[in-house]
Amino acid sequence: xxxxxxxxxxxxxxxxxxxxxxxxxxxxxxxxxxxxxxxxxxxxxxxxxxxxxxxxxxxxxxxxxxxxxxxxxxxxxxxxxxxxxxxxxxxxxxxxxxxxxxxxxxxxxxxxxxxxxxxxxxxxxxxxxxxxxxxxxxxxxxxxxxxxxxxxxxxxxxxxxxxxxxxxxxxxxxxxxxxxxxxxxxxxxxxxxxxxxxxxxxxxxxxxxxxxxxxxxxxxxxxxxxxxxxxxxxxxxxxxxxxxxxxxxxxxxxxxxxxxxxxxx
Numbered sequence: 600x601x602x603x604x605x606x607x608x609x610x611x612x613x614x615x616x617x618x619x620x621x622x623x624x625x626x627x628x629x630x631x632x633x634x635x636x637x638x639x640x641x642x643x644x645x646x647x648x649x650x651x652x653x654x655x656x657x658x659x660x661x662x663x664x665x666x667x668x669x670x671x672x673x674x675x676x677x678x679x680x681x682x683x684x685x686x687x688x689x690x691x692x693x694x695x696x697x698x699x700x701x702x703x704x705x706x707x708x709x710x711x712x713x714x715x716x717x718x719x720x721x722x723x724x725x726x727x728x729x730x731x732x733x734x735x736x737x738x739x740x741x742x743x744x745x746x747x748x749x750x751x752x753x754x755x756x757x758x759x760x761x762x763x764x765x766x767x768x769x770x771x772x773x774x775x776x777x778x779x780x781x782x783x784x785x786x787x788x789x790x791x792x793x794x795x796x797x798x799x800x801x802x803x804x805x806x807x808x809x810x811x812x813x814x815x816x817x818x819x820x821x822x823x824x825x826x827x828x829x830x831x832x833x834x835x836x837x838x839x840x841x842x843x844x845x846x847x848x849x850x851x852x853x854x855x856x857x858x859x860x861x862x863x864x
Contacts, residue, residue: 623648624656624664632667636675639665644684644699655685655697682706707795715799725800726857732793733777733853734846737833739784741842748783752776752834759827769823770805774798776830780837780849800860807859817859826856 623643643649655661658676662669676697679685683706687697715725740748755776759769774797781793811819829852836845 620664624661632665633671633674633678636665636667636671637678640675640679649699651699653699655699657696681709707791711795711799712802715803722857722860725796726853729793729796729800730850730853732789732796733780733849736781736784736786736789736793737837737845737849738842739786739789740780741837741840741845743785744783744837748779749834749838751779752783752837755779756827756830756834759830764823766808766819767805769826770801770808773804773826773830774801780833783837803860804856811859822856822859826852829855 623646624639640649640655649655655676656664658669658672662672665672676685676687680687680697684700685697686700714720715722755772758764758772759776764772777797778790778794781790781797784790808819808822811817811822813819815821829848833845833848833852836842836848
């Protein structure tokens with residue numbers, strides 16, 4: 600063992616890598632190795648050998664197949680679960696074990712929320728990205744929205760129009776309205792990314808609204824009524840199928856109220 604490995608208890612020089620197994624799994628070249636386990640599993644997903652809904656081998660078997668320790672496998676699976684790529688169920692029943700998942704929106708939203716909160720991205724970049732995505736989403740919604748999609752948007756507008764709605768509930772319906780537009784477009788990837796970005800600014804928006812006074816030009820009632828009016832105008836454009844008008848109205852709405860974000864530079 601040379602100096603590169605002598606101080607790392609989870610790293611040892613590996614034997615020559617054997618030929619790939621018939622099922623596509625292959626021991627990793629070093630036994631360090633949750634990153635390498637991640638690489639192997641991600642490689643299987645990218646190649647198409649593993650698809651959504653398929654179950655991974657049990658932890659003990661996977662560790663043996665890859666030539667690594669069970670803790671290394673366990674750590675890799677924890678990371679994949681946090682990323683939304685797998686879901687794990689403990690126990691011995693038919694639903695137990697680790698299954699490849701494909702519901703990325705919650706994981707994307709969680710990741711973006713953390714990095715927006717940490718200031719990893721300038722808020723103007725977040726707003727510009729949100730504008731670009733939501734303009735594209737609303738254009739698709741004008742083309743593809745079904746009656747059920749329009750009914751979903753209308754329900755959020757009705758909920759937001761309730762007098763004296765508390766700010767947190769209003770904020771949730773605001774988020775739901777934007778998400779409903781993205782979903783109505785029919786592009787799953789665009790919808791998930793739009794949803795993640797909108798969710799990432801939900802709490803900063805609520806913090807900005809919560810700090811507003813009850814009277815004056817920048818008061819909560821004034822902003823609340825402005826948001827309501829903007830949403831109704833966007834919805835009317837979507838309902839009429841006027842894509843460019845809907846996109847312009849949505850962009851104007853997003854930029855108008857971005858100035859109230861407490862993390863705005």
